[in-house]
Amino acid sequence: MVQGIRTSVSTGRKLAILLVEDNPDHAALLRITLQYDQRVERIEWVCEPRDAFDRLRRGDTRFDLVLLDLDLGHTSGFDVLEGVKDDERLRRTPVVVLSTSDAGSDRKRAYDLHANSYVVKPVDGRQLGARLSEVVSYWTQCDAGLARA
Amino acid sequence: MNPFRWILDSDAWPERWHCGTWSDAHGYTHLLADVAIGGAYFAIPIALLYFVWRRPDLPFPRIFWLFGAFILSCGAGHLLDALMFYQPSYRLLTAAKVTTALVSWLTLVALVPILPQALALPSIARTNERLARENAARKKAQAELRTRNEALQHKTEELEQFVHTVAHDLKSPLVTMGGFLALARHDLAEQRHSDLDQNLARVERASHRLGDLIQGLLDLARVGRAVGARTPVNVEALVKNLVLELHTRSPERKATIRIVTPLPSVPADAGRLSALFENLLVNALQYGCPDDDGEVTVGAITRGPEVHFFVSDKGPGIAPEHHRRVFGLFQRLARDEHGTGVGLALVEKVARVHGGRAWVESTPGEGSTFWVALPLEAPEEKAPGGADRAFADETSNPYDVTPWSKELGLP
Incomplete structure (x- = not known):
């Protein structure tokens, strides 16, 4: 089975994640939760969209995944999403939107701007861990991104 | 005597040409004018009735019928007047005039009571104005x-x-x-x-x-x-x-x-x-x-x-x-x-x-x-x-x- 082969090939991949989140509590929560995960190689946190672009464009570090909060104070997370997907060198990096908003308009807008996934931050803490674990599973096992391209 | 013949009888009178002295021009003018009036008076009721027939929304339709009858009988009178130049059946002419008198008074009697209502009808201009206002x-x-x-x-x-x-x-x-x-x-x-x-x-x-x-x-x-x-x-x-x-x-x-x-x-x-x-x-x-x-x-x-x-x-x-x-x-x-x-x-x-x-x-x-x-x-x-x-x-x-x-x- 093709799928089986692919899964076995991709297992063992470890993710380098850039977390773009301006709420320090949420950032701490996400980092602590993700650090428990063996499949996460490293996680870097930036608060400002500007820093996110700096970090991604510098090119000296590999990022397999961007976790992006939508509500980033005075610049909307949508702007970051748009900036990444408009940039030829960055657009292949998967961007998973993390948001407290469950509104259809936000989902639509995120997908219109080519978000790779849209995950609502659950209020229940145990669910948050489970959901993040699923996100990591997906990007390590189901879809290896361009790691092997 | 047959009443029909009696009313058409013209023996007691001379033809109008021979009553007094008519010049040809005067006589024919008089005669043709009567024919023309009669013709028009026959045509007008037709136009009037056509109008009433096509406009069922018209108020007081019966008065129009009376107008028609009145004008028609006037027309008949004028045509008979013309006829008197050749066929002086003055009894027939009198009958026509009596009919006209009756119909005209009947029309007047019917017209008077509806006059106030007719006056109260808004004019088209006013109706248009009101409609325009309402529309606006x-x-x-x-x-x-x-x-x-x-x-x-x-x-x-x-x-x-x-x-x-x-x-x-x-x-x-x-x-x-x-x-x-x-x-x-x-x-x-x-x-x-x-x-x-x-x-x-x-x-x-x-x-x-x-x-x-x-x-x-x-x-x-x-x-x-x-x-x-x-x-x-x-x-x-x-x-x-x-x-x-x-x-x-x-x-x-x-x-x-x-x-x-x-x-x-x-x-x-x-x-x-x-x-x-x-x-x-x-x-x-x-x-x-x-x-x-x-x-x-x-x-x-x-x-x-x-x-x-x-x-x-x-x-x-x-x-x-x-x-x-x-x-x-x-x-x-x-x-x-x-x-x-x-x-x-x-x-x-x-x-x-x-x-x-x-x-x-x-x-x-x-x-x-x-x-x-x-x-x-x-x-x-x-x-x-x-x-x-x-x-x-x-x-x-x-x-x-x-x-x-x-x-x-x-x-």
């Missing part, structure tokens, strides 16, 4: 309905946006609380106590923040109600009291507040006006006075029917793209622990329910001046009752805030 009124009503529908649609969208914003912002501390409680439980299960205190402190802060947000929403709903009775509020005394109160609340703050006196009185709800100035002052002290020697100036300029109050600071200023946004609910430029993003939304709300408005003028690096325009005369009370009030009273919706995301063109 209908068009106006339709346009108004459209405008109101749009306004209602807009309000619904605003309300949706508001609920969306509120839900989103209230959820954020809940995510923090839920997340760190789960972590704390996990730490406890593993007998790891090192991060416990810090994580619980985060939960505590988030719960306080949630409380502040809810209090802010309640305050906003409270000031959003329509303003009832307005009393002249002495803004100068109000601001001076507020400054004293703020100083008592946090005496360690070193900022200077200057009041450019005199400040005028305005008709307002005193409690809400106080909330407005308190929020403007707190905002200026919090974000416009980063150093200890911060300076805040409060003043007013009278411009026509309005007074423009201002509260200015010498702080870092606000970039133009955020000038509208700062008044949006839960919108904050700084991620500090105290701000809830309600204060300036409340300022704008209070200004709006008083028939005024709020805005900011600011250049980054050169401080900010927050302006509030309030009318010097209380706006006229709207007539109570009716749908008008529900729509016209823009201020009755406590959720009538403009979230910033609108400006971004969110769908």
Whole structure:
């Protein structure tokens, strides 16, 4: 089975994640939760969209995944999403939107701007861990991104 | 004798040509004129009846029939008059004249009683005018309905946006609380106590923040109600009291507040006006006075029917793209622990329910001046009752805030 082969090939991949989140509590929560995960190689946190672009464009570090909060104070997370997907060198990096908003308009807008996934931050803490674990599973096992391209 | 023959009998009279002396020209003119009149009088009823037949909506149709009969009999009389030149059946002519007399009187008798009603019928011009008026009124009503529908649609969208914003912002501390409680439980299960205190402190802060947000929403709903009775509020005394109160609340703050006196009185709800100035002052002290020697100036300029109050600071200023946004609910430029993003939304709300408005003028690096325009005369009370009030009273919706995301063109 093709799928089986692919899964076995991709297992063992470890993710380098850039977390773009301006709420320090949420950032701490996400980092602590993700650090428990063996499949996460490293996680870097930036608060400002500007820093996110700096970090991604510098090119000296590999990022397999961007976790992006939508509500980033005075610049909307949508702007970051748009900036990444408009940039030829960055657009292949998967961007998973993390948001407290469950509104259809936000989902639509995120997908219109080519978000790779849209995950609502659950209020229940145990669910948050489970959901993040699923996100990591997906990007390590189901879809290896361009790691092997 | 046969009555038919008797009436046609012409033996007793000479032909008209032989009554007196007719010249040919005179006689034929007389004769042809009678024939022409008779012909026309026969044709007119046909036209008239055709008209009545085609216009079933015509009022008093029976009188038209009588007109027709009357004209027809007149026509018959003229034709018989012409006939008398050759066939002097004067009895027939008399019969025709008697018929005409009867029909004409009958018409008159029928016409008199309906005259007042006929006079009361509006003229076409007047009817057209009235219809045009009604049409214009209908068009106006339709346009108004459209405008109101749009306004209602807009309000619904605003309300949706508001609920969306509120839900989103209230959820954020809940995510923090839920997340760190789960972590704390996990730490406890593993007998790891090192991060416990810090994580619980985060939960505590988030719960306080949630409380502040809810209090802010309640305050906003409270000031959003329509303003009832307005009393002249002495803004100068109000601001001076507020400054004293703020100083008592946090005496360690070193900022200077200057009041450019005199400040005028305005008709307002005193409690809400106080909330407005308190929020403007707190905002200026919090974000416009980063150093200890911060300076805040409060003043007013009278411009026509309005007074423009201002509260200015010498702080870092606000970039133009955020000038509208700062008044949006839960919108904050700084991620500090105290701000809830309600204060300036409340300022704008209070200004709006008083028939005024709020805005900011600011250049980054050169401080900010927050302006509030309030009318010097209380706006006229709207007539109570009716749908008008529900729509016209823009201020009755406590959720009538403009979230910033609108400006971004969110769908």
